[in-house]
Amino acid sequence: MDSVFTVAEIRRAEEATGDLLASGELMQRAASALASVVLDELGDRPRGRRVLLAVGSGNNGGDALWAGVRLLRRGVRVDAWRTADAVHEEGWAAFVAAGGREVDAMSALEALVDADLVVDGVLGIGGRGGLRGAAAVFAQACADTQTPVIAVDLPSGLEGDSCVALPSFAADVTVTFGGRKACQVLQPAASRCGRVVVVDIGLDLGEPELWTWSAADVAAHYPWPGPDSDKYARGVVGVDTGSATYPGAAVLATMGAVYGGAGMVRYLGAARDAVVAALPNVVTAAGRVQAWLVGSGWGSRPDASAIVAWCLGEGLPTVVDADALFALGDATLGGHVLLTPHAGELARLLSVERSAVEADPAGHARRAASETGAVVLLKGASQYVAEPSGRVTLAVGGPAWTAQAGSGDTLAGLCAAMLAAGRPAGEAALLGASLQAIAARNFPGPRPPQDLVRHVADVIPMLRSPGLDR
Numbered sequence: 415m416d417s418v419f420t421v422a423e424i425r426r427a428e429e430a431t432g433d434l435l436a437s438g439e440l441m442q443r444a445a446s447a448l449a450s451v452v453l454d455e456l457g458d459r460p461r462g463r464r465v466l467l468a469v470g471s472g473n474n475g476g477d478a479l480w481a482g483v484r485l486l487r488r489g490v491r492v493d494a495w496r497t498a499d500a501v502h503e504e505g506w507a508a509f510v511a512a513g514g515r516e517v518d519a520m521s522a523l524e525a526l527v528d529a530d531l532v533v534d535g536v537l538g539i540g541g542r543g544g545l546r547g548a549a550a551v552f553a554q555a556c557a558d559t560q561t562p563v564i565a566v567d568l569p570s571g572l573e574g575d576s577c578v579a580l581p582s583f584a585a586d587v588t589v590t591f592g593g594r595k596a597c598q599v600l601q602p603a604a605s606r607c608g609r610v611v612v613v614d615i616g617l618d619l620g621e622p623e624l625w626t627w628s629a630a631d632v633a634a635h636y637p638w639p640g641p642d643s644d645k646y647a648r649g650v651v652g653v654d655t656g657s658a659t660y661p662g663a664a665v666l667a668t669m670g671a672v673y674g675g676a677g678m679v680r681y682l683g684a685a686r687d688a689v690v691a692a693l694p695n696v697v698t699a700a701g702r703v704q705a706w707l708v709g710s711g712w713g714s715r716p717d718a719s720a721i722v723a724w725c726l727g728e729g730l731p732t733v734v735d736a737d738a739l740f741a742l743g744d745a746t747l748g749g750h751v752l753l754t755p756h757a758g759e760l761a762r763l764l765s766v767e768r769s770a771v772e773a774d775p776a777g778h779a780r781r782a783a784s785e786t787g788a789v790v791l792l793k794g795a796s797q798y799v800a801e802p803s804g805r806v807t808l809a810v811g812g813p814a815w816t817a818q819a820g821s822g823d824t825l826a827g828l829c830a831a832m833l834a835a836g837r838p839a840g841e842a843a844l845l846g847a848s849l850q851a852i853a854a855r856n857f858p859g860p861r862p863p864q865d866l867v868r869h870v871a872d873v874i875p876m877l878r879s880p881g882l883d884r
C-alpha cells in the first residue's frame with residue numbers, strides 16, 4: 415500500500431524541519447535527486463547534451479535552477495527560460511555563475527528543436543488555476559515536438575490535491591518530493607505525470623489521508639482457496655439483479671461473482687433463464703447465502719425497497735448497486751454493506767451536482783460513507799473506497815477500455831464474491847475494483863464486459879507469478 419499526501423500535509427512537514435527548510439538544505443536535496451533523474455534520462459554521455467529549464471517564480475523554479483547547476487558541472491549545456499520576472503535569487507545567481515544561459519520565451523520555443531529534454535520548474539505545489547499564457551503555449555509546444563519533459567514535483571498547472579486535468583505540462587517523468595500527491599495517482603490528472611519518482615528529502619510525513627493499493631495488495635488479500643476449502647468456505651453469493659428490461663445485467667453481475675471465484679452463486683432474480691443459459695453452474699433454488707448482491711439492472715421496480723430492506727435485515731454482507739442505491743429508505747447500514755455508485759449516482763445520493771463529485775471524488779465518497787455508515791466504492795477512472803472511519807483507499811488503476819455499459823455490473827459481482835469469501839467490505843471493494851483494472855491492463859483493447867470478466871479469472875493466478883502488468 416502506498417500513501418498519498420495532501421499539499422497541506424507536505425507544507426506542515428516542511429515547516430517542521432525548521433533549519434533544513436530555512437538553510438535551503440531541503441531544496442538542495444530536491445535538486446540533487448532531480449539532477450540524478452535528468453542524468454539517468456540523458457544516458458551514458460551527458461556532456462554536450464542540451465537541457466532547457468522552464469523556471470517559475472517559486473521554489474519549484476529554485477529546484478530546477480539548482481539541478482541546472484549540477485548538470486552544468488557535468489558538462490550538460492543548460493539554458494533557462496524565466497517564465498516570471500522574479501525567480502529564486504540564489505538559484506539564479508548560482509546558475510549563471512556555473513555557466514547557465516538565459517533564453518527568452520521565443521528562443522525557448524525555438525530551442526525545443528535541439529533540446530534533449532525540458533525540465534518543468536514553472537509551478538509546484540503552490541500553483542493554482544492551471545497553466546496560463548506563455549507557459550501554457552510552451553507546454554503545448556513540448557507536447558507537439560515530443561520533447562521529453564521531466565516535471566519538478568508535479569507537472570506545472572496541476573494542483574497537488576486535485577484529480578482535475580487542468581491545463582498543464584504532460585510529463586514523461588515526475589520527480590516528486592516527500593511523498594506522492596493526489597494529482598499523481600488520480601485520473602485524469604495522473605495521466606499527465608508519466609513515471610513518478612518519489613524522493614525522500616527527509617520530511618516526517620506521518621499518516622496520510624489517502625492510500626493506494628497495488629497488485630501486491632490484491633495478491634495478499636485475495637481469498638485463495640486452500641486444501642480444506644469447499645464451496646462454502648469459498649463463499650455463496652446470492653444475486654438479485656437484472657429485470658425483464660435489463661436481463662443482461664443479471665447475467666453480467668452473476669458472471670462477476672462466478673469469475674471472481676465464488677464457491678457457489680445463487681441467482682434469485684427475474685432473469686433466471688438467461689442466467690442459467692449463460693452460466694449452467696449457477697443455482698436458482700433458495701438456500702444458504704453468505705453475501706447478497708442487489709440492484710444492478712433493476713430499472714424501476716415496485717418492490718425495490720422491500721427487497722433491499724429484507725436483504726439488509728438478514729444482516730449479511732451486501733453489495734447495493736445501481737437502482738437499489740435509491741431504495742435504501744431509512745434502513746440501518748453498517749460496515750458490512752457496500753454501496754457501489756458511479757459519480758452520478760453518488761451525486762444523487764448526496765443531493766449535490768455531479769460536477770461537485772467530479773471535482774472532489776474522495777471527499778464526497780468519504781462523506782457518503784460517514785453519513786450512511788456503509789463502505790462506499792465510487793466507480794470511475796479512479797476508484798475510491800471510503801470507509802465510515804474516514805479512510806479512503808484507491809484501487810489499482812486500469813485503462814479506459816473498461817468504461818462501458820456493463821462493467822459496473824460485473825464489478826458488483828466481483829465485489830460480492832469477495833464479500834461472500836469473508837473479506838471485509840472495504841477489502842472486497844478494493845479487490846473487485848483492482849482485479850477488474852488489472853485484467854483490463856493485461857488484456858487491453860475493446861472487449862465487452864462479458865469477455866473482460868473472464869480475463870479476471872486469468873489474471874488471478876498470475877498475481878502470484880512474474881510477468882503481470884501491475
Ligand SMILES: NC(=O)C1=CN([C@@H]2O[C@H](COP(=O)(O)OP(=O)(O)OC[C@H]3O[C@@H](n4cnc5c(N)ncnc54)[C@H](O)[C@@H]3O)[C@@H](O)[C@H]2O)[C@@H](O)CC1
Nearest residue numbers: 440441444471472473474475537538539540541542544567
Ligand atoms: N518549501 C520547501 O522547502 C521545499 C519546496 N520545494 C519545492 O517548492 C515548491 C513549492 O514552492 P512555492 O511554494 O514557492 O510554490 P511554486 O514554486 O509552486 O510557485 C508558486 C508561485 O507561483 C505563483 N502562481 C501560482 N499559480 C500560478 C499560475 N497559475 N500561473 C502563474 N503563477 C502562479 C504564485 O503566486 C507563487 O508566487 C514545491 O513544489 C517543490 O518543488 C522543494 O525545494 C523542497 C523543499
Ligand SMILES: Nc1ncnc2c1ncn2[C@@H]1O[C@H](COP(=O)(O)OP(=O)(O)O)[C@@H](O)[C@H]1O
Nearest residue numbers: 756793794795813814816817819820821822823
Ligand atoms: N475512464 C475509465 N477508466 C477505467 N475504467 C473505467 C473508466 N470509467 C469507468 N470505468 C469502469 O467502468 C465501470 C462502469 O460502471 P457503471 O458506470 O456502473 O456502468 P454500468 O452500470 O453500465 O455497468 C466502472 O465501475 C469502472 O470500473
Ligand SMILES: [K+]
Nearest residue numbers: 537566568570
Ligand atoms: K513543476
